[in-house]
Amino acid sequence: MKNVLRAICAAALAALLVTSASVPSDAVAAQVARPSAFDGQWSVVIYTLQGDCGRSLRYAVRIIDGRVQAVDQNYQAAGNVAANGAIRVVVAEGGRTASGSGRLVGNNGSGVWRTSTGECAGQWTAMRRAAEY
Amino acid sequence: MIRPTPRIICAAAGLLGAFCFMPTAFPAALAQGIGKPTVTLAPLLLVAENRAKPKSGTTAPPVASTQKELPPRVDFTAAEDAISTIPGIPEARFWGDSVGDFKQALPVQSGPWLVFSSGGEDGAFGAGLLVGLTAGGKRPDYALVTGVSTGALMAPFVFAGPRYDDALRKAYTEVSAADIFEAGGSSGESFANSWPLRDLIAKQITPELLNDIAAAHRSGRRLFVVSYNLDAERSVVWNMGAIAAHGGDAALNLFRTVLLASASIPGAFPPVLIDVEANGKRFAEMHADGGIGGQFFVAPEALMATTSDYRLPATDLYIVVNTGLQRDFQVVERFAPSILSQAVGGAVKVDTRMMLSLAYAAAKRSGASFNVATIPASFNAPSKGPFDSRYMGALFKTGYEQGRSATPYAAEPPPYPGEPPSEPSHIERTGANR
Numbered sequence: 001m002k003n004v005l006r007a008i009c010a011a012a013l014a015a016l017l018v019t020s021a022s023v024p025s026d027a028v029a030a031q032v033a034r035p036s037a038f039d040g041q042w043s044v045v046i047y048t049l050q051g052d053c054g055r056s057l058r059y060a061v062r063i064i065d066g067r068v069q070a071v072d073q074n075y076q077a078a079g080n081v082a083a084n085g086a087i088r089v090v091v092a093e094g095g096r097t098a099s100g101s102g103r104l105v106g107n108n109g110s111g112v113w114r115t116s117t118g119e120c121a122g123q124w125t126a127m128r129r130a131a132e133y
Numbered sequence: 134m135i136r137p138t139p140r141i142i143c144a145a146a147g148l149l150g151a152f153c154f155m156p157t158a159f160p161a162a163l164a165q166g167i168g169k170p171t172v173t174l175a176p177l178l179l180v181a182e183n184r185a186k187p188k189s190g191t192t193a194p195p196v197a198s199t200q201k202e203l204p205p206r207v208d209f210t211a212a213e214d215a216i217s218t219i220p221g222i223p224e225a226r227f228w229g230d231s232v233g234d235f236k237q238a239l240p241v242q243s244g245p246w247l248v249f250s251s252g253g254e255d256g257a258f259g260a261g262l263l264v265g266l267t268a269g270g271k272r273p274d275y276a277l278v279t280g281v282s283t284g285a286l287m288a289p290f291v292f293a294g295p296r297y298d299d300a301l302r303k304a305y306t307e308v309s310a311a312d313i314f315e316a317g318g319s320s321g322e323s324f325a326n327s328w329p330l331r332d333l334i335a336k337q338i339t340p341e342l343l344n345d346i347a348a349a350h351r352s353g354r355r356l357f358v359v360s361y362n363l364d365a366e367r368s369v370v371w372n373m374g375a376i377a378a379h380g381g382d383a384a385l386n387l388f389r390t391v392l393l394a395s396a397s398i399p400g401a402f403p404p405v406l407i408d409v410e411a412n413g414k415r416f417a418e419m420h421a422d423g424g425i426g427g428q429f430f431v432a433p434e435a436l437m438a439t440t441s442d443y444r445l446p447a448t449d450l451y452i453v454v455n456t457g458l459q460r461d462f463q464v465v466e467r468f469a470p471s472i473l474s475q476a477v478g479g480a481v482k483v484d485t486r487m488m489l490s491l492a493y494a495a496a497k498r499s500g501a502s503f504n505v506a507t508i509p510a511s512f513n514a515p516s517k518g519p520f521d522s523r524y525m526g527a528l529f530k531t532g533y534e535q536g537r538s539a540t541p542y543a544a545e546p547p548p549y550p551g552e553p554p555s556e557p558s559h560i561e562r563t564g565a566n567r
Binding site: 043045052053054055056057058059060061071 | 309310311314315316317326329517518519521522523
């Protein structure tokens with residue numbers, strides 16, 4: 001079970017990664033903030049189609065001025081969404097990487113993801129929705 | 134009478150929830166090679182280890198705080214809460230410890246009672262059992278159906294009759310974690326958001342279903358669901374048939390809200406605020422998972438006590454336990470989430486077993502047959518994360534086969550486990566024993 005749930009962490013991480021662009025922090029800081037057509041709160045669902053990972057998980061992320069952010073301060077996410085909604089992601093940390101790609105269109109999005117080791121891969125979908133508290 | 138205190142159990146569950154959905158674990162896990170252990174224990178709870186410190190040189194910039202501030206609550210007193218009612222539907226509920234209200238709300242006629250316990254995704258067992266009972270031609274019209282937490286979510290379908298069996302099956306075999314919760318974006322009240330479950334309930338609880346429940350209520354049968362009033366530290370029993378019989382959008386919304394509240398594990402999911410009024414003053418009570426007040430509900434504790442001479446007006450008592458009761462050996466890590474989750478898992482089992490003993494005694498002194506269905510110890514399907522549809526499907530099938538068998542129930546509570554196995558088990562843990 002621990003191995004299984006360990007993989008869930010990998011999948012969950014990938015959920016964050018596929019909505020993040022591989023932009024170094026200094027580059028992010030240098031960018032001029034501009035409103036994006038994709039700004040807002042998004043709910044991302046990842047589906048594992050290959051590997052011993054959790055079958056599906058849902059995560060909240062926020063896009064502000066075209067930059068992807070975590071919704072709270074408990075985790076970090078970074079990246080950009082292109083004007084045409086295209087997302088290609090390569091994120092590295094601690095010598096490990098994961099990648100994802102896809103596209104946001106209007107209030108929806110979809111794509112694929114894969115851990116760098118190839119242990120898990122699958123698809124993701126996203127929808128924009130109002131934050132609620 | 135000594136009982137494990139549900140408050141302790143659920144306080145621990147709440148703490149677990151904090152770790153369950155703490156997203157910090159994910160970048161930390163990546164930094165450590167996505168290899169730190171995680172475990173699922175109490176139903177719905179995913180515990181993720183969070184010991185690794187972020188390494189230097191990470192690419193993510195600091196995240197600006199975007200968390201919205203929750204609106205303040207209207208203040209009210211214990212006296213006001215004690216007499217509070219649902220505006221327009223005063224018959225909607227009663228305190229779970231109110232003997233008089235309980236007796237008044239009981240079915241018009243004696244008959245079989247069906248009781249569903251908490252259990253999260255393991256509710257697939259109870260759902261399968263009932264569908265199996267239908268297939269085996271052994272399912273009566275229950276005079277009373279009660280449900281707590283996941284038991285509350287299945288109870289309306291069961292109460293409304295076998296024509297909702299397919300909806301019941303779908304509810305427990307065609308959902309995934311993404312249909313139940315969203316990690317991140319916590320409001321400060323919990324570490325996950327339950328809007329997916331809220332939306333799922335809204336889809337499942339249709340006006341047609343409510344009409345059928347209302348008709349059953351008018352025929353004298355009763356459907357009770359339990360939530361826990363955190364403000365008052367008291368269980369609340371919701372007379373769901375009376376709510377359905379009231380009709381209208383307000384009743385439909387309240388019905389759905391109560392189900393969400395009954396399944397809202399504190400810490401993991403946000404509590405549910407329910408609007409009430411007392412002496413013309415309107416305020417909102419904070420409700421959470423009904424399991425806080427006990428893993429299942431038969432009658433107020435005063436009536437279930439071994440010292441009570443109360444006779445349940447039931448011909449038969451059927452209890453469906455939606456959680457594994459077997460011991461779950463593991464060498465516990467010296468890490469708070471692991472320690473708490475193992476403790477909660479054990480405490481829930483003890484609580485359930487002791488409640489079963491009380492129910493057994495109550496049935497015997499009432500002249501009612503005692504029947505209990507539990508997840509068989511042999512069930513060992515692997516669970517790949519919370520609300521794994523394949524795991525739930527396997528558990529549904531197990532319940533179905535048991536329901537269709539000649540002996541779906543045991544006539545006594547399951548025996549207390551004896552000596553642990555002599556050899557440590559290295560078998561992959563199953564969800565049913567979490």
